[in-house]
Amino acid sequence: MHQDRELQALLRLTAWLSPAFPIGSFAYSGGLERAVADGLVRDSGMLRCWLETLTGKGSVWNDAVLFAEGHRSHADAARLAELAELAAALAGSRERHQExxxxxxxxxTAAQAWPDDVFGRLPKKASYPVAVGAVTGAHGIxxxxxxxxxxxxxxxxAVSAGIRLGVAGQKDGLAILSGLxxxxxxxxxxxxxxxxxxxxxxxxxxxxxxxxHETQQTRLFRS
Incomplete structure (x- = not known):
């Protein structure tokens, strides 16, 4: 039974973080589109450096910290409300907040296909890392x-966005994921x-x- 629960948790995690999960993440680049336009990211090596820095020292690191706090606080509605407010305030731009x-x-909305009381404890509006952290915590992952x-x-x-922006090919993208x-x-x-x-x-x-990016005239992405 323990192994069955672990497999169930793996299946849920895979579904929730799959590119096919209907949240529209493909529409956002997190500022990468502007970085490409400004010449800050010109090839696959620079793309890897950009992504490594964001995840280790930038906005994505903060998202990971917020995710962890949401995971630990999944049973505490008051704590989740405070965390959601903090996460929204930390967004550094209008587009980042919107994203x-x-x-x-x-x-x-989509994850409620797997019913749980955590949806009643979370605020109606919560940032992405807080929402995913709380839901995965509530499901015992x-x-x-x-x-x-x-x-x-x-x-x-992000690698997919880089490919669409023309700074890396598919083979390069896989090498980035493998290397990171x-x-x-x-x-x-x-x-x-x-x-x-x-x-x-x-x-x-x-x-x-x-x-x-907010003032960029021609663009593929919403951020």
Whole structure:
């Protein structure tokens, strides 16, 4: 029975973080489109560096910390409300706020196909990492495994965006994902041990790119 529960958790995690899960993540680049337009990311090597920095020291690291806190707080409605408010306030631009809130809303709507009391404890509007963290925690999915899957889903989508923006090919994209496996494991382990005092980023160029995207005339993505 224990093995059956583990397999069930794996199946749910795979479904929720699959590119096919209907949240619309393909529409966002998190500022990457502007970075490409400004010449900050010009090839697959620079794309890998960009993504490694964001996940280790930037906005995605903060998302991982918020995910972990949401996972641990899944049974506490008051704590989840505070966390959701903090996560929304941390969004560094209008598009970043729109991205994380709309993805969170879409995730909570779709994930209710797996009923659980956690949906009543979460605010109606919660950022994406808080929403996914709380739901995976409520379903008994291990924090470190959930974080690793969350980071992999982000990187897969970001690599796909890079391919669509013409800075990498499909073979390059797979090499990036393969090359960042140890990095994902390390970030997941650090985030699993983190607390809110570990929030913080040092990716000024990425933050500026996210802001500058708001005025970009020709674009494929919403952020």
């Amino acid at each position: 994380t809130m709309l993805l969170g809303e879409a995730f909570l 291990g924090l470190e495994k959930a974080l690793a899957a969350f980071l992999h889903a982000y990187l897969s989508q 496996e140890e990095h994902m494991i390390d970030v997941a382990a650090r985030a699993a041990r983190s607390g809110l005092d570990d929030l913080g980023s040092a990716t000024v160029q990425a933050d500026i790119a996210g802001l500058r």
